[in-house]
Amino acid sequence: MIQPVLSVRLAAACAWLFASTGVLAQTPVQRPLPPPVSTGDTARPLPPSQLADFGAYVDSARKTFDVPGIAVAIVKDGHVVMEQGWGLRELGKSDKVDAHTLFAIASNTKAFTAAAMQQLAEQGKLDMDDRVIEHLPWFRMSDAYVTHEMRIRDLLAHRSGLSLGAGDLLYWPPTSYTTKDVVERLAKVPIKNSFRAGYAYDNILFAVATLVIEQASGQSYADYVREHIFKPVGMDESLIDKTYLKPGMDVATGHAKADFKDLKPVPPMAWLNDPGAGGIYSSVHDMAKWMNVQLAGGELPTTGADGKPRRLFSEKSQHQMWSMLTPIQINKPPVPELAPLTPDFFGYGESWFLSDYQGKKLVWHTGGWPGMVTRVTLVPELKLGVVVLTNAESGAAFNAVTYRVLDAYLNPGKKTDWVAVYDKAVKHAQAKADDSMAKHQAARDKNSRPSLPLAGYAGTYRDPWYGDVVVSREGGKLRMRFSHTPQLVGTMTPWQHDTFTVRWDDRTLNADAFVTFALDQDGHVREARMEPISPLTDFSFDFQDLRLAPVLKEHDGSSD
Numbered sequence: 001m002i003q004p005v006l007s008v009r010l011a012a013a014c015a016w017l018f019a020s021t022g023v024l025a026q027t028p029v030q031r032p033l034p035p036p037v038s039t040g041d042t043a044r045p046l047p048p049s050q051l052a053d054f055g056a057y058v059d060s061a062r063k064t065f066d067v068p069g070i071a072v073a074i075v076k077d078g079h080v081v082m083e084q085g086w087g088l089r090e091l092g093k094s095d096k097v098d099a100h101t102l103f104a105i106a107s108n109t110k111a112f113t114a115a116a117m118q119q120l121a122e123q124g125k126l127d128m129d130d131r132v133i134e135h136l137p138w139f140r141m142s143d144a145y146v147t148h149e150m151r152i153r154d155l156l157a158h159r160s161g162l163s164l165g166a167g168d169l170l171y172w173p174p175t176s177y178t179t180k181d182v183v184e185r186l187a188k189v190p191i192k193n194s195f196r197a198g199y200a201y202d203n204i205l206f207a208v209a210t211l212v213i214e215q216a217s218g219q220s221y222a223d224y225v226r227e228h229i230f231k232p233v234g235m236d237e238s239l240i241d242k243t244y245l246k247p248g249m250d251v252a253t254g255h256a257k258a259d260f261k262d263l264k265p266v267p268p269m270a271w272l273n274d275p276g277a278g279g280i281y282s283s284v285h286d287m288a289k290w291m292n293v294q295l296a297g298g299e300l301p302t303t304g305a306d307g308k309p310r311r312l313f314s315e316k317s318q319h320q321m322w323s324m325l326t327p328i329q330i331n332k333p334p335v336p337e338l339a340p341l342t343p344d345f346f347g348y349g350e351s352w353f354l355s356d357y358q359g360k361k362l363v364w365h366t367g368g369w370p371g372m373v374t375r376v377t378l379v380p381e382l383k384l385g386v387v388v389l390t391n392a393e394s395g396a397a398f399n400a401v402t403y404r405v406l407d408a409y410l411n412p413g414k415k416t417d418w419v420a421v422y423d424k425a426v427k428h429a430q431a432k433a434d435d436s437m438a439k440h441q442a443a444r445d446k447n448s449r450p451s452l453p454l455a456g457y458a459g460t461y462r463d464p465w466y467g468d469v470v471v472s473r474e475g476g477k478l479r480m481r482f483s484h485t486p487q488l489v490g491t492m493t494p495w496q497h498d499t500f501t502v503r504w505d506d507r508t509l510n511a512d513a514f515v516t517f518a519l520d521q522d523g524h525v526r527e528a529r530m531e532p533i534s535p536l537t538d539f540s541f542d543f544q545d546l547r548l549a550p551v552l553k554e555h556d557g558s559s560d
Contacts, residue, residue, distance in 0.1 A: 044079060045077070046081075048412060050408040051404070057401070059087070064397075065394035065396050065426070067087070067392040068089075069097035069390070069391045070097065070389070070390050070397065071083075071097050071284040071388075071390075072085075072086075072386065072388050073288040073291070075288050075295065075384070075385040076383060078292055080288050083285050083288055085098040085284070089101060090255075098250065099283060099284050099285045100250050100285050101251065101284075102245070102249065102250060102283050103282065103372050104269070104374075105281065107278050107365060107367035108287075108375075109367070110276070110278070111321075111352060112225055113209050113213070113276040114156050115313055116217075117213065118313050118314075125217065129153060130151060130152050131149070132150045132151065133148065135152070135212050135216060139208065140186070142191050143161070146191060149195065153325070155205045156350040157325040158199050158200060158202055159197070159200075159348075160195065161193045162189065162200060162202050162204070162205075163545065164542075165201065165202065165203070166189050166202060166545055167202070167203075167465060167542070167545075168203055168541070169482075169485070169542055169545075170185055170204065170273075170465070171203075171204075173269075173370075173485055173487040174271065174273075175484040176485075179211060182207045182274060183204075183208050185465050186205075186207075186465070187465075188464040189465045199347075201539075203277040204274070206276040206277035207274040207276065207277065221276055232310065234286075237286045238282040239282075240279050241279050241281070244281075250283075251281070252389075254369060254372040255392040255393070256370060256508035257393065258507035260534070263392065283389075291386075292385070293312050294378055294385070295378060295383045297315045298311050298312045298318050320350060324345075324354050327347045328347050328353075335421070335424050337425075338422075340416075343355035351365070352364065358406070360410055361380060362378070363379075366398070368393065371392060371508075372392070373395050374398065375387070375399065382409060384406075386405045388402055396426050397422075403418045433534055433536045440533070444495065445497065448496045450498055451523065454476075457471055458472055458478065461549060463548050466546060467483055468551075469483065469548055477491055480492055480502045498519065499517075500517075512533045512537075513530045515529075516530075525550050526549070526550075527548060527549055528550075529548070530544065530548070531543060
């Protein structure tokens with residue numbers, strides 16, 4: 001992947017490796033593909049013969065990568081070739097995944113945000129090259145030049161100078177901050193790279209895009225997307241966030257590996273403070289409609305009162321969304337078997353990744369959420385699209401399924417077992433993570449002790465952009481709490497010298513961290529810094545960007 005971590009939430013990685021590990025315990029149920037069906041007067045085309053065993057192949061991906069349920073839709077030449085589900089909505093329950101099961105599509109939401117922006121540009125309510133401060137005069141980055149020059153198009157292109165995932169802790173895991181709070185706090189998030197000089201995936205600028213859409217349209221982001229995208233496309237099943245999910249609905253439950261080992265259900269999440277980055281729940285039935293509109297250049301399947309085709313957006317707008325703005329470095333694949341996927345070009349447009357495979361341009365994106373990861377892939381030249389929605393954190397599964405479909409159309413003479421290839425890549429990444437922990441253990445001075453009694457580390461610490469983090473003494477141990485993030489509560493244990501580990505109570509986060517305290521000349525804590533322990537931790541836990549300075553120390557008179 002582009003980043004040297006297995007990031008599956010909130011963001012995307014390249015087509016090589018976006019994965020987590022595991023083996024599904026249950027025996028897969030093999031089901032044949034559905035026969036062609038009549039949709040009005042149009043017959044559903046048959047899938048290529050290379051996909052005759054596709055159901056068994058999807059089930060092998062579920063088993064290998066420990067994914068309870070997968071849904072897939074394939075569109076070709078404006079028709080739905082397939083929309084089907086395999087497996088379970090939730091482990092331990094009997095409800096099956098089908099074409100109408102809702103999944104969190106996470107960062108695949110970003111393409112809807114770009115489409116909304118382009119619609120508003122076509123209406124004259126904004127220009128993609130407008131400065132952001134023309135629409136949000138109070139908007140600030142931590143650099144005055146970047147503040148002044150940030151254009152609306154830049155919000156969608158991951159070229160702002162922010163580091164990978166910078167500021168994600170403002171809304172991930174879910175925080176008490178509003179969207180405006182998140183954007184206001186962006187003014188303190190450090191910029192570590194040159195403006196427009198390179199690619200670094202971010203989510204926080206899509207919170208800015210959310211507010212620009214609301215300012216220009218006069219509607220909430222959710223209302224705008226429902227009225228101007230979902231309704232005309234016919235996406236009747238799709239929702240903006242989990243607050244609309246009701247008991248009894250056909251909804252998948254996400255699953256995550258507690259301590260990177262044991263698959264467990266995780267509760268649905270409402271991402272209300274950055275919906276433009278990843279707030280949509282959808283089904284493959286609805287996403288098939290979305291892909292067909294994209295592949296038709298924005299043309300809708302219905303006509304207006306004048307008998308002419310209606311459009312979601314113009315071909316000019318689509319050209320802008322699918323034009324490369326930010327080149328991305330092409331790295332060597334982690335295992336040689338992935339070499340055939342190495343693209344000749346790779347970059348990012350307006351909320352779409354752009355690359356090539358088998359001589360054809362790909363327009364695609366991935367998405368990750370607590371317990372769910374997804375991928376949408378378009379091959380414009382062939383009017384081909386495939387969407388894979390899953391309810392576990394294994395990008396290896398959606399990549400293996402996606403490339404089996406792409407090969408059936410682009411490389412029919414060869415039938416690669418991408419499940420086996422990605423399984424090898426996952427094991428390679430896990431081995432590297434194990435090596436990383438072994439190095440930490442080897443460097444540890446097990447005989448060292450903290451410089452201060454535990455009470456000396458307790459207190460309230462403040463980061464300029466996140467806010468307060470509290471370290472308290474409870475039952476003879478230190479506990480850490482992120483004031484605006486209910487899920488980030490954990491127990492701190494001495495590691496060596498003035499470094500502790502924090503083990504979060506929620507074991508599905510897989511984001512334990514080192515916490516290192518720096519002392520001043522008088523032996524008082526001057527600063528605390530954090531760093532994820534495992535390279536497998538999602539990059540949206542950007543602990544390394546925190547600069548925690550003490551603002552209030554506990555003085556309870558006790559000693560340890």
